[in-house]
Amino acid sequence: MTNRPKRVTLFIQCIIDSCFPDAAWAMVRVLEKQGVELVHPKDQTCCGQPAFNAGYRQEAARLAERFLDVFEDAEAIVCPSGSCVNMVRHHYAELFEHQPRLLARAEAVAAKTWEFTEYLVDVLGVTDVGAFWKGQVTYHDSCHLLRGLGVADQPRALLRQVRGLELVEMTRSDECCGFGGTFAVKYPEISEALLETKLANVQSTGAETVTGCDMGCLMHMQGMITRRGLPIQVRHIAEILAGEER
Amino acid sequence: MNSPEDYRSSAGKAAADTRLHSALAKMRDKVGRNALNLYTQVDAQADPRLKAKDVRRKVVNNLDVVLTSLAAKITGRGGHVHFAPTDLDAVEYCLGVARRHGVRRVVKGKSMLSEEIGLNAAFEAAGIETVETDLGEYIVQLKGETPSHIIAPAIHYSREQVGELFAEKLGEPYTSDPPTLTAMARKALREKMLTAEMGVSGGNTACAETGHVTIVSNEGNIRMSSTMPRVHVVLLGIEKVAATLEDHDVLLRMLTRAAAGQKISTYVSYVGGPRLEDEPDGPEEFHLVLVDNGRTRILGDPDFREVLHCIRCGCCLNVCPVYLKIGGHSYGTPYCGPIGAVFTPLTRGVNECHHLCQGETLCGACKQVCPVDNDLPRMLSLLRAKLADGDPRWNVRPQSRGTKAAFAAWAWIMSRRPALDLLLRLGRAVQRLLPKPSGWIRRLPGPLSGWTRGRDFPPLAKESFTERWARTRGRKA
Ligand code: SF4
Numbered sequence: 001m002t003n004r005p006k007r008v009t010l011f012i013q014c015i016i017d018s019c020f021p022d023a024a025w026a027m028v029r030v031l032e033k034q035g036v037e038l039v040h041p042k043d044q045t046c047c048g049q050p051a052f053n054a055g056y057r058q059e060a061a062r063l064a065e066r067f068l069d070v071f072e073d074a075e076a077i078v079c080p081s082g083s084c085v086n087m088v089r090h091h092y093a094e095l096f097e098h099q100p101r102l103l104a105r106a107e108a109v110a111a112k113t114w115e116f117t118e119y120l121v122d123v124l125g126v127t128d129v130g131a132f133w134k135g136q137v138t139y140h141d142s143c144h145l146l147r148g149l150g151v152a153d154q155p156r157a158l159l160r161q162v163r164g165l166e167l168v169e170m171t172r173s174d175e176c177c178g179f180g181g182t183f184a185v186k187y188p189e190i191s192e193a194l195l196e197t198k199l200a201n202v203q204s205t206g207a208e209t210v211t212g213c214d215m216g217c218l219m220h221m222q223g224m225i226t227r228r229g230l231p232i233q234v235r236h237i238a239e240i241l242a243g244e245e246r
Numbered sequence: 247m248n249s250p251e252d253y254r255s256s257a258g259k260a261a262a263d264t265r266l267h268s269a270l271a272k273m274r275d276k277v278g279r280n281a282l283n284l285y286t287q288v289d290a291q292a293d294p295r296l297k298a299k300d301v302r303r304k305v306v307n308n309l310d311v312v313l314t315s316l317a318a319k320i321t322g323r324g325g326h327v328h329f330a331p332t333d334l335d336a337v338e339y340c341l342g343v344a345r346r347h348g349v350r351r352v353v354k355g356k357s358m359l360s361e362e363i364g365l366n367a368a369f370e371a372a373g374i375e376t377v378e379t380d381l382g383e384y385i386v387q388l389k390g391e392t393p394s395h396i397i398a399p400a401i402h403y404s405r406e407q408v409g410e411l412f413a414e415k416l417g418e419p420y421t422s423d424p425p426t427l428t429a430m431a432r433k434a435l436r437e438k439m440l441t442a443e444m445g446v447s448g449g450n451t452a453c454a455e456t457g458h459v460t461i462v463s464n465e466g467n468i469r470m471s472s473t474m475p476r477v478h479v480v481l482l483g484i485e486k487v488a489a490t491l492e493d494h495d496v497l498l499r500m501l502t503r504a505a506a507g508q509k510i511s512t513y514v515s516y517v518g519g520p521r522l523e524d525e526p527d528g529p530e531e532f533h534l535v536l537v538d539n540g541r542t543r544i545l546g547d548p549d550f551r552e553v554l555h556c557i558r559c560g561c562c563l564n565v566c567p568v569y570l571k572i573g574g575h576s577y578g579t580p581y582c583g584p585i586g587a588v589f590t591p592l593t594r595g596v597n598e599c600h601h602l603c604q605g606e607t608l609c610g611a612c613k614q615v616c617p618v619d620n621d622l623p624r625m626l627s628l629l630r631a632k633l634a635d636g637d638p639r640w641n642v643r644p645q646s647r648g649t650k651a652a653f654a655a656w657a658w659i660m661s662r663r664p665a666l667d668l669l670l671r672l673g674r675a676v677q678r679l680l681p682k683p684s685g686w687i688r689r690l691p692g693p694l695s696g697w698t699r700g701r702d703f704p705p706l707a708k709e710s711f712t713e714r715w716a717r718t719r720g721r722k723a
């Protein structure tokens with residue numbers, strides 16, 4: 001690849017940072033194996049997505065502006081979460097629609113922000129990351145990753161190259177898991193009904209592992225799997241791509 | 247209209263109704279998830295949704311001119327055109343027509359607009375028998391209900407339930423055989439059609455260039471109810487018009503595919519005035535009622551004008567994961583599903599309908615299948631923004647001081663990494679007190695308890711990524 005950046009700035013989704021750091025460390029291993037130098041701005045927190053989706057745009061805009069301050073100088077920004085990248089790539093422009101200066105800064109940052117699998121495949125041009133993972137895996141298409149960023153083939157291409165792994169597609173992998181941020185808390189009856197359907201579709205593949213590129217959806221699934229003691233394991237795609245033979 | 251509390255409880259009930267889910271899944275698989283394939287029949291190269299969107303955008307931006315020319319064509323043929331600013335005005339006008347003709351019985355074609363303005367109830371209150379002639383509408387009318395889907399009003403009923411209903415209400419022997427059931431309805435309805443003095447139908451679209459309102463159907467009931475009674479009244483939302491025949495064609499081809507998965511519906515009726523001398527049939531008197539009822543207000547706001555592009559195909563319902571679980575009745579409003587969740591708050595009050603603005607996951611499936619590429623998630627998100635901070639232009643009050651304060655506090659912390667680190671340390675101490683039989687948190691307090699009703703919540707890790715990075719690689723960065 002011609003314009004392969006030497007240096008990647010890590011943008012770690014807030015819930016991965018605080019609850020699922022292993023997924024981020026897995027991403028670090030995969031990227032370093034590709035010879036990419038990583039930096040991590042220590043001031044980063046959250047892109048503002050939860051506030052934006054709930055309608056609290058003033059609060060979202062504060063964090064968006066802060067995000068620009070923190071990440072502006074990066075060469076390339078890579079994030080293990082589709083919805084956060086969608087926030088930066090598409091919704092920052094909505095927030096700063098009437099503020100030309102901020103809008104220009106937001107657009108410049110948006111142009112160099114990538115979701116992890118998108119970065120591997122579309123920028124680095126890699127599909128075989130030399131990973132090993134034993135067993136059948138099914139892939140969930142997260143809504144914002146799929147319909148916001150148009151990322152569907154990249155993670156699948158990566159998974160197909162993982163030795164020992166068999167990718168089994170579930171029915172309606174593109175149907176929402178019911179998370180939707182505060183929706184999951186406000187309307188638990190509806191949210192759970194969506195999740196039940198999602199998990200039934202996961203289970204009927206017979207795969208022991210479900211994976212995806214967005215920890216929000218994955219923790220939502222894991223939440224019910226743990227509560228009900230279902231025999232499915234949940235892994236962020238980075239953890240699979242960092243898998244090693246043992 | 248359902249209150250927000252009713253919404254949550256009826257949605258909750260429906261969310262457990264697996265029979266409802268399998269009925270709706272049929273629409274999902276047959277129409278909803280198939281829509282994109284069907285659109286490629288219209289144009290395999292360019293995305294025909296974008297062309298349709300363009301057609302809609304043009305006409306919605308020029309409604310005054312287009313409606314004037316539609317009206318001129320119709321009055322030129324001897325029809326009457328009435329512009330109704332409100333639902334009440336539209337209903338009054340229809341009642342006036344009925345009174346002048348001493349109407350005792352009205353036969354109706356399917357019309358969501360008539361649901362919106364509450365026409366049936368007004369007719370019944372005035373002692374005018376009102377009979378729905380679309381099979382699905384007839385079923386819900388016999389049941390004393392409202393439609394649960396924009397296109398398929400009785401989708402929530404199985405054929406067995408329809409069999410029982412007809413046995414009870416029509417005195418027919420029980421059967422669950424669809425053709426027999428259809429024949430029963432046809433027999434009952436035909437008598438009504440032959441004796442009704444007035445027909446009412448709802449336009450699916452219209453063409454200003456030719457001066458016609460277009461009505462699609464699969465049952466032939468429109469043809470009868472628009473030609474047999476002496477008087478015919480067509481209701482049309484002011485936005486549902488196409489400027490030219492060519493534009494009309496673009497929309498019609500998308501509409502029948504998006505609505506029913508059909509290249510073209512079984513019947514397409516073009517109505518545009520009373521019977522002319524050389525015509526064999528048709529009404530003696532023809533009225534077109536153009537209903538505004540809040541639409542020009544939406545037109546005036548560039549943020550929401552796009553919702554007027556909607557051609558009411560119902561396709562967004564068929565892929566909405568929330569609609570597919572809760573069904574149409576949970577919304578408690580004529581228009582349900584994603585389109586209803588945007589249109590209804592704008593016409594009936596955003597505060598009153600806050601549950602409609604907030605009861606979705608913003609998954610984007612609706613936008614993906616919409617034949618006119620309506621960005622409903624964008625508009626839902628904007629409605630939520632109005633609820634968060636209020637908006638005098640739409641008379642919206644801030645919905646909750648508590649939530650506002652919570653998000654403000656959250657933003658304050660998230661603007662200061664050291665504050666976040668402190669909060670994480672505090673959280674780790676507090677979470678030791680929470681029950682974690684599976685390693686994940688079983689019960690969260692306060693408003694967050696909604697999550698842990700049926701799902702565990704992840705605990706904070708012992709060390710955040712940021713903390714460990716600083717500890718192990720800090721100097722390098
Ligand atoms: S918003 Fe789009 S999909 Fe939904 S009813 Fe309107 S035209 Fe059809």
